[in-house]
Amino acid sequence: MASRSGLCPVGELRSRSCCARKVTRVIPAFEFEERRERLLEHVRREKLSGYVLFRADYIQYFTGFRFLSNERPVIYAESAGGEASIFVPEFEVERTRAESTFERIDAYAEYPGLEHPMRIFARVLEDVGIEGAIGADQDGYPGILGYEGPPLSEVTGTSVTTLSGVVESMMRRKSESELELIRESGRWCAHAHRLLQEYTRPGVTEAEASLRAGSETTLAMLSARGEVGGLASSDGVSAGYRGQIGTRSSWAHAVAHDIEFRAGDMLVTETSAPVWGYNAELERGMVIGPPTDEQRLLFGHVVAAQQAAFTAIRPGATCADVDSAVMRYFEENDLLPYWRQHTGHGIGLRNHEVPFLDLGDHTVLQSGMVFTVEPGLYDSELGGFRHSDTVAVTEDGMQVLTDYPRDIDSLTLPV
Amino acid sequence: MASRSGLCPVGELRSRSCCARKVTRVIPAFEFEERRERLLEHVRREKLSGYVLFRADYIQYFTGFRFLSNERPVIYAESAGGEASIFVPEFEVERTRAESTFERIDAYAEYPGLEHPMRIFARVLEDVGIEGAIGADQDGYPGILGYEGPPLSEVTGTSVTTLSGVVESMMRRKSESELELIRESGRWCAHAHRLLQEYTRPGVTEAEASLRAGSETTLAMLSARGEVGGLASSDGVSAGYRGQIGTRSSWAHAVAHDIEFRAGDMLVTETSAPVWGYNAELERGMVIGPPTDEQRLLFGHVVAAQQAAFTAIRPGATCADVDSAVMRYFEENDLLPYWRQHTGHGIGLRNHEVPFLDLGDHTVLQSGMVFTVEPGLYDSELGGFRHSDTVAVTEDGMQVLTDYPRDIDSLTLPV
Numbered sequence A, B: 001m002a003s004r005s006g007l008c009p010v011g012e013l014r015s016r017s018c019c020a021r022k023v024t025r026v027i028p029a030f031e032f033e034e035r036r037e038r039l040l041e042h043v044r045r046e047k048l049s050g051y052v053l054f055r056a057d058y059i060q061y062f063t064g065f066r067f068l069s070n071e072r073p074v075i076y077a078e079s080a081g082g083e084a085s086i087f088v089p090e091f092e093v094e095r096t097r098a099e100s101t102f103e104r105i106d107a108y109a110e111y112p113g114l115e116h117p118m119r120i121f122a123r124v125l126e127d128v129g130i131e132g133a134i135g136a137d138q139d140g141y142p143g144i145l146g147y148e149g150p151p152l153s154e155v156t157g158t159s160v161t162t163l164s165g166v167v168e169s170m171m172r173r174k175s176e177s178e179l180e181l182i183r184e185s186g187r188w189c190a191h192a193h194r195l196l197q198e199y200t201r202p203g204v205t206e207a208e209a210s211l212r213a214g215s216e217t218t219l220a221m222l223s224a225r226g227e228v229g230g231l232a233s234s235d236g237v238s239a240g241y242r243g244q245i246g247t248r249s250s251w252a253h254a255v256a257h258d259i260e261f262r263a264g265d266m267l268v269t270e271t272s273a274p275v276w277g278y279n280a281e282l283e284r285g286m287v288i289g290p291p292t293d294e295q296r297l298l299f300g301h302v303v304a305a306q307q308a309a310f311t312a313i314r315p316g317a318t319c320a321d322v323d324s325a326v327m328r329y330f331e332e333n334d335l336l337p338y339w340r341q342h343t344g345h346g347i348g349l350r351n352h353e354v355p356f357l358d359l360g361d362h363t364v365l366q367s368g369m370v371f372t373v374e375p376g377l378y379d380s381e382l383g384g385f386r387h388s389d390t391v392a393v394t395e396d397g398m399q400v401l402t403d404y405p406r407d408i409d410s411l412t413l414p415v
Helices: A029-045 A056-063 A090-099 A117-127 A152-156 A164-171 A176-199 A206-225 A246-250 A293-312 A319-332 B029-045 B056-063 B090-099 B117-127 B152-156 B164-171 B176-199 B206-225 B246-250 B293-312 B319-332
Strands: A050-053 A075-079 A084-089 A105-108 A134-136 A160-162 A238-240 A266-268 A270-272 A285-288 A344-346 A353-357 A370-373 A376-379 A383-386 A389-393 A398-400 B050-053 B075-079 B084-089 B105-108 B134-136 B160-162 B238-240 B266-268 B270-272 B285-288 B344-346 B353-357 B370-373 B376-379 B383-386 B389-393 B398-400
Touching: A029 A050, A029 A056, A029 A164, A050 A056, A056 A075, A056 A164, A075 A117, A084 A090, A084 A117, A090 A105, A105 A117, A117 A152, A134 A152, A152 A160, A164 A353, A176 A206, A176 A238, A176 A270, A176 A389, A206 A238, A206 B206, A246 A266, A246 A376, A246 A383, A266 A383, A285 A293, A285 A383, A293 A319, A293 A370, A293 A376, A293 A383, A319 A353, B029 B050, B029 B056, B029 B164, B050 B056, B056 B075, B056 B164, B075 B117, B084 B090, B084 B117, B090 B105, B105 B117, B117 B152, B134 B152, B152 B160, B164 B353, B176 B206, B176 B238, B176 B270, B176 B389, B206 B238, B246 B266, B246 B376, B246 B383, B266 B383, B285 B293, B285 B383, B293 B319, B293 B370, B293 B376, B293 B383, B319 B353
Parallel strands: A050 A134, A084 A105, A134 A160, B050 B134, B084 B105, B134 B160
Antiparallel strands: A050 A075, A075 A084, A238 A270, A266 A285, A344 A353, A344 A370, A370 A389, A376 A383, A389 A398, B050 B075, B075 B084, B238 B270, B266 B285, B344 B353, B344 B370, B370 B389, B376 B383, B389 B398
């Protein structure tokens, strides 16, 4: 539970037991400064007058500021000289002042409003000294929830250079504090998964097991983390199946139908537990009642295929190398007919990020990159078999950030 | 609970008690056909060779097909002659075949893949006879979760005319079956709100009350609706405060901090209960313990301001007229210092849609348009006061689609 007034500066949020000075893990303030400084260095090298961020995930990455993203633009701008402004709708001013450390806050009345927010924003840019070529994640606010408006280049009359490539390349290598948040997310995913496994029984429905596991874990996480600061509305822990039950488990992305579990069902789970915005991914194939020999065989193969990916992950290898290692394993074991998806994807502030562990992605792996590793086998009659774990590339290999049993005996549910 | 195999065609989904032939409300198949036909008429008038839809909400609006939108493009295309294709990643083929009525399904291996999906899609377009100028909601797949790719105009070598204006103008006038789904959503919002109100007591936390009300209502809704067909993973009912508790209720968009309720707290709620994708919005100001005279006064004013908006809503008036009526009420009652947001927004398949009940939006109201009406009063010391109801414009005025008490006595919680 948060105190009403006790808004600590970013990086110093503490749990309720203040005497113990137990520090709740967040991204420290100096790290946001370093990130902005790196982006500014790029901006100066490119002889740009400053940079502008329209996307909510980028604003969070560079400033730690969180808000409900909607059709009303929230924009962050910083000049090459380091003068910055956060631009928000009027109704966000008081909260922004209370929950952030921005020195300058500019506001517009409403969207669409009597004057379009982008026209007002153009004057703010002049005022902070951003005149001449600008860098931006994109040339205007994205069309969220019906937003429409002129491009940044039009309202400023200057050229706009895209920075999304630079931003994404920064985001894909995680810092120690980011890795720690992802690791913590993985622990809550495992907590929720244990409960999901416990509540999944014949006669129970998908929604019953899922809501119970998710609610209980959310409350446990909130209680354990104490004052969580940036917890956004959409946060909380979820665990479930999204319909991947019985033969539907062979659909790698099913949608939920609130199915009732039956003995013999193959299951593919999913969990989500953002911690201060950071995500791990943990998924397991499971079976209700004793597995058949065929199921046991395919279970063994997905564990081995995941191991083949783990072995291939190290700095200097490419994303494609990792996917190739898995494809080679599938080919050697006559499993290609069961293939449906590439090996994995980047993960962090978003639950899917670049790069992808895919034959067509030739990005070179570097330490600090974080991926899901989830080679699956799918058959319309036998069902789906997939374990997803989250791993970080290290200086000399990789490290698994999620910790949950992968063997079939641990994943066989009682009838 | 859904049967495993009983995938009924769209529009004929039935509840479990089949003998009763109780029909679960969905959008009937002929309505999707009519929508596509209207879009095709526009396409033919504009002498385009066909149309392409990249956005998930538009694909759902025109076809009823639902899927987990991510970095792997799902695209719908139809030629001026009526030949159509749904273009999906390989792993979606079997589910698409089972859960939709598309005659033609085209697939690509993976994203990014050895050949970019957009290059493959260009060949599909040729094959269905879309050659020459194309209409599309936008010129390529949006940058979801790290997606990058060439514009449609580049891979086809033809001009692309944007159709988003036409699509949005169709979506903003709801049909009878859409209104019925929104009305049903409103009933589940009210159900969740009653529980939220019951579980909100001093000493309880925001997350506890919210998770309990949301879970219980989700299970009740699933049980009552029976086979729900298109229920997507992210669906389910939610009810809560997103941090709008105590003086934080004066922040029109706060973010949750899992606050513990105390006697004297002002509260602003929010609820969400998508039914087959369609949303109503129901929000209330509430107070824990007897309201002060000042709180009672502001409560009365938000009810009266909402009434002023209701009176102004009729076909032929503009969105700006409605917002003006509210502003006039605020001005006449010296309430302008408490103003923070415009009167409301369109709502339907998205929880925010165009047009906006805003001084700057001169859209003329037409029957079938659906809006939230939520004029609020906010004070950093007194807190926030806002009721949000969902209304439909009718032939001669408007109709409220949400049904929940607005008077302060009904919204005062016991200490």
